[in-house]
Amino acid sequence: MIWNREYESMTASERRQLQCDRLKHILHYVYDRVPYYQRSFDQMGIKPSDFKKLSDLSKFPTVTKIDLRDNYPFGLFAQPLANIQRLHASSGTTGKPIVAGYTRNDIDVWAEVMARTLTCGGCGREDVVQNAYGYGLFTGGMGVHYGAERIGATVIPISGGNTKRQVMLMQDFGTTILTCTPSYALNIAEVGESEGIDMHKLKLKAGLFGAEPWTNEMRANIEQQLGLTAIDIYGLTEVIGPGVSSECQEKNGLHVFDDHFFPEIVDPATLEPLPEGELGELVFTTMTKEAFPVIRYRTRDITRLISEPCPCGRTHVRMERVSGRSDDMLIIRGVNVFPTQIESVLLAMKETEPHYHIHVFREGTLDHLEVWVEVNERFFSDEIKHFEALSKKIAHEIQSVIGISCRVKLVEPKTIERSEGKAKRVTDHRKA
Amino acid sequence: MKVKQISVFIENRSGRLREVAAVLGQGGINIRALSLADTSDYGILRLIVDRPEEALTVLKQANFTLSETDVIAVEVPDRPGGLAEVLDVLGSAGINVEYMYAFVEKSSENAVMIFRIEDIEKAVSTLESRNIVILDNERITRI
Numbered sequence: 001m002i003w004n005r006e007y008e009s010m011t012a013s014e015r016r017q018l019q020c021d022r023l024k025h026i027l028h029y030v031y032d033r034v035p036y037y038q039r040s041f042d043q044m045g046i047k048p049s050d051f052k053k054l055s056d057l058s059k060f061p062t063v064t065k066i067d068l069r070d071n072y073p074f075g076l077f078a079q080p081l082a083n084i085q086r087l088h089a090s091s092g093t094t095g096k097p098i099v100a101g102y103t104r105n106d107i108d109v110w111a112e113v114m115a116r117t118l119t120c121g122g123c124g125r126e127d128v129v130q131n132a133y134g135y136g137l138f139t140g141g142m143g144v145h146y147g148a149e150r151i152g153a154t155v156i157p158i159s160g161g162n163t164k165r166q167v168m169l170m171q172d173f174g175t176t177i178l179t180c181t182p183s184y185a186l187n188i189a190e191v192g193e194s195e196g197i198d199m200h201k202l203k204l205k206a207g208l209f210g211a212e213p214w215t216n217e218m219r220a221n222i223e224q225q226l227g228l229t230a231i232d233i234y235g236l237t238e239v240i241g242p243g244v245s246s247e248c249q250e251k252n253g254l255h256v257f258d259d260h261f262f263p264e265i266v267d268p269a270t271l272e273p274l275p276e277g278e279l280g281e282l283v284f285t286t287m288t289k290e291a292f293p294v295i296r297y298r299t300r301d302i303t304r305l306i307s308e309p310c311p312c313g314r315t316h317v318r319m320e321r322v323s324g325r326s327d328d329m330l331i332i333r334g335v336n337v338f339p340t341q342i343e344s345v346l347l348a349m350k351e352t353e354p355h356y357h358i359h360v361f362r363e364g365t366l367d368h369l370e371v372w373v374e375v376n377e378r379f380f381s382d383e384i385k386h387f388e389a390l391s392k393k394i395a396h397e398i399q400s401v402i403g404i405s406c407r408v409k410l411v412e413p414k415t416i417e418r419s420e421g422k423a424k425r426v427t428d429h430r431k432a
Numbered sequence: 433m434k435v436k437q438i439s440v441f442i443e444n445r446s447g448r449l450r451e452v453a454a455v456l457g458q459g460g461i462n463i464r465a466l467s468l469a470d471t472s473d474y475g476i477l478r479l480i481v482d483r484p485e486e487a488l489t490v491l492k493q494a495n496f497t498l499s500e501t502d503v504i505a506v507e508v509p510d511r512p513g514g515l516a517e518v519l520d521v522l523g524s525a526g527i528n529v530e531y532m533y534a535f536v537e538k539s540s541e542n543a544v545m546i547f548r549i550e551d552i553e554k555a556v557s558t559l560e561s562r563n564i565v566i567l568d569n570e571r572i573t574r575i
Contacts, residue, residue: 375497377497377498377499380439380441380497380498380499381476381499382439382476382478382548383469383476383530383531384469384470384471384476387471387474387476388471409473410473410474411443411473412441412442412443412474412496412497413495413497415443
């Protein structure tokens, strides 16, 4: 099923023409309305009229999260508040949040791209969507909600948390589609199991999981525990929220809704555009947003673009699953480490639970990485040597992937904090 | 002939050991013998109790991570060299002892030791062929 065949299955040349027209429009639009963009274009000595073809976009300046934050709260809005219907904000764990405004039309576009996303996941009118993304300033809850309503599905706006109740409603309401963060999906599975419920007997058929990076190993784990197809969805507050790109049933890259959001891959060091297929930083330009358009926003996500056609019939360019958000990257003894690398090692092992926490310490001048892992009851033994062998094996596997040594600490099951939204996997004691 | 041993995973946090003892106490379960193997992060508490099935149930309800292992309880002469004699019997039959620990109470004139052995059947027949007494669950309860 494809939600909007006209736009999702355009030919390459039709799409290029549409993107060219829309980019031309948005460059003029921001130059005329947002002093920040006027200044930054002028500083580079470039005018919106210099944009003639798609490759010209790379001549325009990029914008970063810091630029957005410096203009907190409404400095980059292109519309007066009177025309803005709603405000959302990023979680803002470090300082001020990023504020996103939406006009009536922006909300309409958002519902459209979320309807496409949900359709990618197999959701139709007859489906019951349990939306366990947080409702509120976070874009996840409302984003999914509007998309599911657009399709005409039945929405349960339960938000995150209260996990026993999630499981109860899943049974009683016959939920077919679950939407939440992948870490929360695991939490739900675990609570269901401890309540003595066979999750495979539920009507769940698909889960649309996003808002945090996760691995294919985690996907296999969630699918096996909940008995559903797990689809990766992607988005960010700065661009619109969820609905920027989504996997389809092929689960081979995420379709970027590139009639609304134009993706580029650049070298994060030089900002030079990279040829298709190369790994680099993902940059987005919103082509249709009215209230809070962004031009060449650096996502800090590392991925590559794939333009080969997908068997599902959608012709959008696809992005590879984001293997790591540069924001999550840890630098330990000078080596770049992504928590997802450690996750993939742990999930590939049968002896551990998919719950872990990474601690980084500094002793003297040296960084120490400590990975806390829950022991899996099925592999519990009465002999210390088995545990020692297990810790050694985990540490060895992790070292072979990330290239630095770590200490593995085995902890009791269910002692690592369970997520009800975005999981917190890392505590960096060096900052304390 | 086999005796059920319960092993509990215990993180190295203050009060955790007490919690195990308290849970068993509230369940009216008596600990007959125990040993603790420890590392800097965690330990494994091995227990012989009077009612192993109930002990498993109450510990499980309290969310402890458990496993059950079969061990044997062997009467060892309570005199110098008594343990060495029993170990000689096992050693000459090529039977390796993974670990062992003692009961506080005696059975008649003998001490009682718990042996964790990979090949229990072989150990039992070897020991019995040398007239060494092995206690079953019921006798353990009565000690």
